Amino acid sequence: xxxxxxxxxxxxxxxxxxxxxxxxxxxxxxxxxxxxxxxxxxxxxxxxxxxxxxxxxxxxxxxxxxxxxxxxxxxxxxxxxxxxxxxxxxxxxxxxxxxxxxxxxxxxxxxxxxxxxxxxxxxxxxxxxxxxxxxxxxxxxxxxxxxxxxxxxxxxxxxx
Amino acid sequence: xxxxxxxxxxxxxxxxxxxxxxxxxxxxxxxxxxxxxxxxxxxxxxxxxxxxxxxxxxxxxxxxxxxxxxxxxxxxxxxxxxxxxxxxxxxxxxxxxxxxxxxxxxxxxxxxxxxxxxxxxxxxxxxxxxxxxxxxxxxxxxxxxxxxxxxxxxxxxxxxxxxxxxxxxxxxxxxxxxxxxxxxxxxxxxxxxxxxxxxxxxxxxxxxxxxxxxxxxxxxxxxxxxxxxxxxxxxxxxxxxxxxxxxxxxxxxxxxxxxxxxxxxxxxxxxxxxxxxxxxxxxxxxxxxxxxxxxxxxxxxxxxxxxxxxxxxxxxxxxxxxxxxxxxxxxxxxxxxxxxxxxxxxxxxxxxxxxxxxxxxxxxxxxxxxxxxxxxxxxxxxxxxxxxxxxxxxxxxxxxxxxxxxxxxxxxxxxxxxxxxxxxxxxxxxx
Numbered sequence: 001x002x003x004x005x006x007x008x009x010x011x012x013x014x015x016x017x018x019x020x021x022x023x024x025x026x027x028x029x030x031x032x033x034x035x036x037x038x039x040x041x042x043x044x045x046x047x048x049x050x051x052x053x054x055x056x057x058x059x060x061x062x063x064x065x066x067x068x069x070x071x072x073x074x075x076x077x078x079x080x081x082x083x084x085x086x087x088x089x090x091x092x093x094x095x096x097x098x099x100x101x102x103x104x105x106x107x108x109x110x111x112x113x114x115x116x117x118x119x120x121x122x123x124x125x126x127x128x129x130x131x132x133x134x135x136x137x138x139x140x141x142x143x144x145x146x147x148x149x150x151x152x153x154x155x156x157x158x159x160x
Numbered sequence: 161x162x163x164x165x166x167x168x169x170x171x172x173x174x175x176x177x178x179x180x181x182x183x184x185x186x187x188x189x190x191x192x193x194x195x196x197x198x199x200x201x202x203x204x205x206x207x208x209x210x211x212x213x214x215x216x217x218x219x220x221x222x223x224x225x226x227x228x229x230x231x232x233x234x235x236x237x238x239x240x241x242x243x244x245x246x247x248x249x250x251x252x253x254x255x256x257x258x259x260x261x262x263x264x265x266x267x268x269x270x271x272x273x274x275x276x277x278x279x280x281x282x283x284x285x286x287x288x289x290x291x292x293x294x295x296x297x298x299x300x301x302x303x304x305x306x307x308x309x310x311x312x313x314x315x316x317x318x319x320x321x322x323x324x325x326x327x328x329x330x331x332x333x334x335x336x337x338x339x340x341x342x343x344x345x346x347x348x349x350x351x352x353x354x355x356x357x358x359x360x361x362x363x364x365x366x367x368x369x370x371x372x373x374x375x376x377x378x379x380x381x382x383x384x385x386x387x388x389x390x391x392x393x394x395x396x397x398x399x400x401x402x403x404x405x406x407x408x409x410x411x412x413x414x415x416x417x418x419x420x421x422x423x424x425x426x427x428x429x430x431x432x433x434x435x436x437x438x439x440x441x442x443x444x445x446x447x448x449x450x451x452x453x454x455x456x457x458x459x460x461x462x463x464x465x466x467x468x469x470x471x472x473x474x475x476x477x478x479x480x481x482x483x484x485x486x487x488x489x490x491x492x493x494x495x496x497x498x499x500x501x502x503x504x505x506x507x508x509x510x511x512x513x514x515x516x517x518x519x520x521x522x523x524x525x526x527x528x529x530x531x532x533x534x535x536x537x538x539x540x541x542x543x544x545x546x547x548x549x550x551x552x553x554x555x556x557x558x559x560x561x562x563x564x565x566x567x568x569x570x571x572x573x574x575x576x577x578x579x580x581x582x583x584x585x586x587x588x589x590x591x
Contacts, residue, residue: 042356043359048355050520052354052512054355054519054527055519056523057523057529066389066531067531069392070388073388078535115541115545117363149360149499150528151361152361153360154361154362154528154541155537157534
């Protein structure tokens with residue numbers, strides 16, 4: 001099986017980002033495997049273990065789907081109406097690859113604008129992607145924030 | 161500052177109370193006026209006991225952790241004799257911050273500016289160019305690190321007070337000690353702050369967060385999507401659960417402290433099992449519960465295990481003992497902006513499986529990306545922005561349940577009124 005090229009991996013990441021920028025959160029959740037995780041570790045401990053430390057986001061598949069679903073509802077008040085979000089992706093590097101999948105690191109800058117506030121999330125993101133019959137799927141997405149705290153953001157209401 | 165209002169209706173400087181109408185009003189300029197914040201810094205943050213940290217954060221001699229408390233930059237340092245020390249994080253020479261790491265361990269800290277060096281008792285033990293100072297210049301601790309006027313610890317919760325004339329911590333905590341005990345008693349071997357701190361903020365006045373943190377009334381509206389999440393989570397939600405009927409109620413604990421205590425369907429690592437945690441979780445929760453019963457007796461063990469508590473320690477400490485156990489303190493920066501620091505507290509020596517569920521559980525509701533807190537942030541920010549509608553719309557209403565004082569419920573507003581009455585006293589109403 002031919003190895004994935006960086007361009008193919010980038011296309012996948014761009015597709016994911018486009019779904020998020022367009023608030024197609026249910027389609028985004030369908031990019032994940034059943035045994036997936038979506039993690040945002042605390043800003044002071046980017047390498048922390050989710051079973052021991054307090055994370056900012058610690059989603060398994062169930063919670064990730066519920067997170068995606070919540071963001072389609074008017075009762076997700078913080079995102080009704082939706083803010084404007086924009087993901088930009090840089091410095092994409094393939095860290096490991098075998099016949100099952102690929103681990104890819106990227107620098108991501110995510111912007112969120114609402115009510116005249118603009119918040120910037122500086123992210124070092126590591127995806128573990130696996131090959132499936134349906135194409136590439138995300139087994140793990142870990143977003144490490146290069147900021148000292150969510151200030152003045154206050155929260156991560158959408159998806160990084 | 162706006163002129164204090166004498167209402168003649170049982171109200172005081174800021175608040176208005178009309179017992180006949182069962183009405184309690186708070187002026188919205190209390191959330192927006194910079195002069196109010198200046199006065200709060202002096203009369204509240206300058207005079208009340210403020211939470212600074214937990215003893216478990218500095219377990220070994222030399223451990224330190226830097227903190228912003230009441231607008232000051234402090235650091236907590238475990239001295240070589242085991243004592244908990246708290247210092248202003250500023251060199252006595254020209255002021256640079258001496259402690260530059262968020263946490264670490266050191267026998268001595270050296271100011272990076274001119275090299276003045278301090279030991280864990282605050283002593284200034286070494287400085288370059290000593291010949292430039294006369295004999296005795298540094299005697300009697302003249303240039304030692306400075307500590308807050310008072311530092312005290314209640315069951316590992318470390319508090320500071322910048323007012324040397326303030327009364328002692330235990331008296332200040334008043335009825336809140338009963339609830340701090342219910343938290344501290346959860347661990348057979350004591351409690352510990354787990355790794356990882358949630359550091360966030362809100363574009364809102366600090367008092368809005370105090371109100372929100374023990375507001376049962378908003379849950380069913382503001383957190384409708386959280387209850388949807390619970391419903392969708394197999395084995396967590398009980399269909400008979402009614403957020404308006406959770407037993408218990410709110411209590412004023414004196415000195416502005418308050419609590420709401422109630423029952424809820426979510427899992428509690430100490431110790432209310434939910435099917436999501438599986439059979440092994442069930443066994444461990446049963447073991448934890450049995451240990452509680454043996455140590456505390458059946459009745460107290462039930463209260464610890466099966467009741468939830470949102471504890472408000474005036475003016476800026478929240479301990480929510482709910483699906484997770486969070487210790488959250490917050491500081492005003494401007495009238496419309498506050499900073500929050502939150503950690504997860506857990507029994508020392510907790511089984512790793514329950515610890516993992518605890519941290520997973522915490523995130524379902526709490527924190528800056530939970531299924532509820534972002535909506536709280538949004539509500540507070542909507543309030544703060546809408547307070548621009550002054551003077552035409554100038555008052556907040558906190559009256560709910562005043563018509564039935566003997567039947568307080570978990571979604572009533574008594575606990576907020578007790579905050580405001582204490583706040584009003586400290587801000588000058590009683591003087």
